[in-house]
Amino acid sequence: MSIYIQSASHISIQKPLSEAWMELPIVPDSAFMKSEEPDYKPFISPMEARRMGTLVKRALATSLDTLRKGGCEMPDAIISGTGLGCVEHTEKFLNAVIDNDEECLPPTSFMQSTHNTISSQIALRLKCHGYNSTYSHRGTSFDSALFDAFMQLSLGKIGTALVGAHDEMTPDYFLMLSKLDYWKMDFCHLGQLRKGEGRGSISGSCSLSMLLSSQKQENALCELKDVELIYRPGILQSRHAINEVLLRNNLSLKDIDAVVMGLSGDCDNDDVYHELKHHIFQNVPTLWYKQMFGEGFSSSSFGVYVGAVCLRVGRIPQHLFYFPEEAAMFQKEPRNILVYNHFQDRDHSIILLTK
């Protein structure tokens, strides 16, 4: 059974619902980057939009856009990943509980606060009674959603799946995470991320939707060959898991044209990738994407997205190469791209994409 990524749409710190980042990436200039909002009118009436939280609005726009591009009116399944869910509403209700001492609380923000609001609002909009689920597992929430969709497509339980990753970074959450060294507060240029000195990265709110299908259509981005999740692996188990993925798909490391990694500029985060590079991927060019989309619980989805777009276009733009010397040497049209992400060296994901 072959599984294809049919289409994908995003709202992020790059130009929304667009692949403009391939040619002209917006270069971040601060640690707290706001997402570019698209014109919502084609997707949501202004009246609806006023009632909706930011995250649900973005999720609906990217979902409807990717379904349109993929020529699908009704997916068999809707599966989302979100590390924090609808934080905006959660904070609103939490503040009300504290400020009003548990009295006279309006239910609206509570109703909108649960993580599964995103998947269910998409289902409501589409009147989709199919499989519906939500993963909330930190930095691999999206990877878990993709894993679920991949398995159900492989089992033939479904033929299409709308898979998404949606997280917003509110100012309060940004502040809280800054106390845990999540951000380079003095960030002003990309060189700081490539050096990977000290803790922290730059934040980005990410919404991404993609349509998976077991039937290939024109303009498909690529084939999704495999999704593997592993926990606290260590380098030996990582190597073992990568080999298993390759073996299952009759490939070897030399067939992999590039590896997309979640390098972010945070020294602890990047050390894991440097070790992988040193022990496993010495001869595989390294691509990165967080310099363009920022770090967040949903950002791993952009690793898959970036890899998939490169496979469709048949070219890897220079700015995606982490090592400039690898960019200079890279000539070919990519066929197989491996996406490797981890969250705090706990949850790791390995995703194989093929032209």
Added chain:
Amino acid sequence: MGADETYACLLAGRSGIGKMKYLKSKHTDLPVGEVPFSDEELRENLFIKEDASITRTSLLGACALREALVSASLFPRDKSWKMALVSGTTVGGMEKSELFYYDFLHTREKDEYIALHDCGACTDMIGQANPYGFEMMTTISTACSSAANAIILGANMLKLNRTDIVVVGGTECLSKFHLDGFNSLMILDHEPCRPFDKNRNGLNLGEGAAYLVMEREETACQRGISPLCKLSGYGNRCDAFHQTASSPDGEGAYLSMMDALAMAGLQPSDIDYINAHGTGTPNNDESEGHAMMRVFGDAVPPVSSTKSYTGHTTSASGGVEAAISILALIRGFIPANLNFSEKIDSLDFTPVTEVKQGVELHHVLTNSFGFGGNDSSCIFSKIS
């Protein structure tokens, strides 16, 4: 706590719903299904140090996980098998965040709890509290059907050989956030809840955790374990009707039960007992009741909601009720639905009001429905 104590309570008709003791809410008049142990007692039980930062959701989860592993002869761990953990939760570490929120934003006192707030952090901590070395883990958050969806993901993983053994379920503790949230929706009963009763007036919020250990038949065979039962079918559908209300005809519930039956290759008449979602809210019980009548016609099997014993344990409920369904299956009894007195006008059936012992059950269906119309059903069957 534990399967034997749960069994004893279900036989004796002893509910765990009562006055709140550990939750520090001002709404003390609301009955809750609180686990009768303090955080300190739960820590002691797990040998977790006094000064280690951990949330109550994780403590409850870790206790349940350990019991599940012991009963599956997997504690201590046998490294020859690949193991995964799939856990459901929704409020995660909120019970601490709501206490420390001021500190999160203004002091450095409670910084260690910031990282413990999210759902995934709870699963991570549960895995660590049982120093275990799972090869994979993830977290599902579909509100009150989270644990049921964990069962479904785990089963798909086993089918595709992505793991040898998978531990699935969910955990959730009481929090002001949750209690006040349900209260703001005006769906909390000030009396013990009355599922499927004409005068039912809402749910009682509960807390808890439950995990099931699932493996393929051949793995159990190789490990020399005799399984308790078989997961013969499951369904997950979306009601796609309203963010927090169920449709009048229970479309999502109907579809998820039908999917589970079809997958199990069973007729509706094969089901011997339904452990209903049965929250006790006017909306849920009527909608679920109609969905059951659509599936089972005028032969609805014995039904009860054990939320009258536990309260609504939200994200954990799919696990707690799966565990109760399996107990019923293997020990041959049907738990009673407490506090019932009068039939709902529009429904043709009434729930079981007296515990029935010494019954032979072959197939048990359990429903878990959540906000957002996330409806899931599982069927557990006796191994012939």
